[in-house]
Amino acid sequence: MRFQVLDIVFNPPHPVTGEAVPAADRLERVVETAVLAEELGLDAFAVGERHAGDVLSSSPTVILGAIAARTSRILLSTGVTVLSLLDPIRVAEDYATIDQLSRGRFEMVIGKGNEALQYPLLGLDIDRQYEYLAENYELLRLLLSGEEVDWEGRHRPDLQGATTLPRPYDGTFRIWHGSATSRFAVELAARWGDPIVSANAFQPRENYQVLIDHYREQYAAAGHDPAYGFVGSGSGGLFLADTTEQAIEEFRPIYEGAVARADLRKHDPAAVGKVTSFRTIEEAVERGPALVGSPERVAEKILDYHQSYGHDLQSVSINHLLEPARQDDVLRRFAEEVVPLVRAEVKTDLWGPADARRAKGFTAG
Template sequence: MKFLAITLITHRPDPVTGIQKSTHHRFREVLDHAVLAEELGFDGFGVGERHERPFISSSPTVVLSHIAALTRRIRLFTAVTTLSLLDPVRAYEDYATLDHLSDGRLDLIIGKGNGTAQRELFQVTPEDQWDRNAESYEVFRKLWRQDKVTAATRFRPPLTDAEVWPRPYQQPVRVWHGSATSKESVDLAARYGDPLFSANVTNPIEPYAELIRHYRDRWEHYGHDPAKIAVGAGTAGLFVARTSQEALKIYRPIFESTLAFQRQFGLPVVFETVEDFVERSSALIGSPQQVIEKVHRYHEQFGHSVLHLHADGSGLTDTQHRSSLTLFQSEVASVLRHELPDPPFAWEPVLPVPPVVEEPEEAVESVRV
């Protein structure tokens, strides 16, 4: 199993102290967390894309480019690229550039995105968002693979023998399809034989497991080899401590503050108590053994080979957050890497082989002389 640390770059007051860091401080914190994730041995680091309050992740390519310069090994993910809102030509240009700057460490997780404010900002309607997402991906996919592209598009000017630069470093880039509740995203992933990433954050396991079963059915419907399926899954929170009692004690005020925030803004409440949250949500809160057992329980339903965790402390102190991530890597991930399978593809990118440049005959003769 592979492990990612992911941030949506939420920018709101700390749920425990009530203090809100400056925008500049928050961005620096994301960079520090990415470097820490690589140091601790995480396999990937993801940055979300949102265009509404309380998020400041509107430019993931810029943030990931900076992270690419600070790291050497860790793969870089988008979480998610909201293709329903974007011109696929501009999205391709940005991500092909990032692909080069990261030496081919880029993975994309795409999705339609959610939130009324960002839909209105880009004049996307609930009725056309799925068609926009599918069309943008189809154009993006062609641009990555073909030197010249012709596409009779509805939501942007049509393309006729269009050349878009730069050409990418990876051929092709790996694209995951992010899905929370939608069969449309699942079907699009299965149609193209692409991996699926289940959000797996808001609800108990059942609706996500149902979607993943649907994905597997559609995968076979489109004639793909079942052995090549790859599924990723998210988590609703993370805090690993030496004992379950310590984990629950420290996490309780974080949960209660988040619950109050949900009620204040009329957001749906699924888990009424921290005990219920720990038991029935995808949150990994407890001792190392408890967390290992919970990941196994979810794996029985999902068959997933990639797991994402929160890169942010989200109410934990810096010391608590670092201790939790360190303990997760040393006593949880180290076990799960051996007990659960990896994705059915090489994690490191297959990069272009540089051409062999032959020396001119005159130069060879001069060396001989």
């Protein structure tokens, strides 16, 4: 199995103390964590994108550029690039620049995003988010794979002879599709023969599994090479301690404080995927995707979920409200104590020598 650290750069205040991390410090931690992830031998680091709420990832390309300058081996990615909101011309330009700066260490994950407030903020109709996603992706593929592009669509002016610069480092980089709540995203991925990353964050396992299963059915029906139907999985947060009981008690204020803060948004209970299905830390650990516990218990849980998902990539996120030294300690213990246990049981061709579509500059074994 391969392993990725994802930071969506959430930055709400601490649920107990009310203190907020200064924006400059929070962004610096993203870069420092990526550097540490590379030092620890983890495979990839991804930066999210949001344009509303207590989140600092409105400019993920800037953050990834800073990470590219501080690293040399780790693969860089997004989680997700909110393609429904963006002009494909700028996406092609910006991420080909990241691909060049990292010398071919970039792969992208696209999606419609999970923040409803982004659409009115940017003057777009949320009821058309899937239309935007499909059309923008079609154009993005053309721009990345070829030059002198002619194109006609519904949601932006037509193009004649368009070429975006810079070009990707060594041919079109791979694009994954983020999957959280809808069949649309996995069907779009399957239609084009692309891999997916399941959010696996807020809902019961079976809600995500039905989408993963549907993806594999549609991917096979489209006749794509099964060797490239990779699946990634997120998690409901990562926290490690010597024992699972200790981890639960230490992480309780942060987890349950985050649940209470999410309640203030007053999401419609029927809005699947907007709020967690697991109200307490015990529920999240026992029945949900939270990776909270001893290293051995967390490894067991990843392997248990792998029995359901058959995933090739495990993505983890570390809460920014932990003290920086504790964040580093959790990541170090994950890399040194959890990853070897999982890799001993799960093999994958993703990003290895047999994966001909991998990022060309990625040099992990």
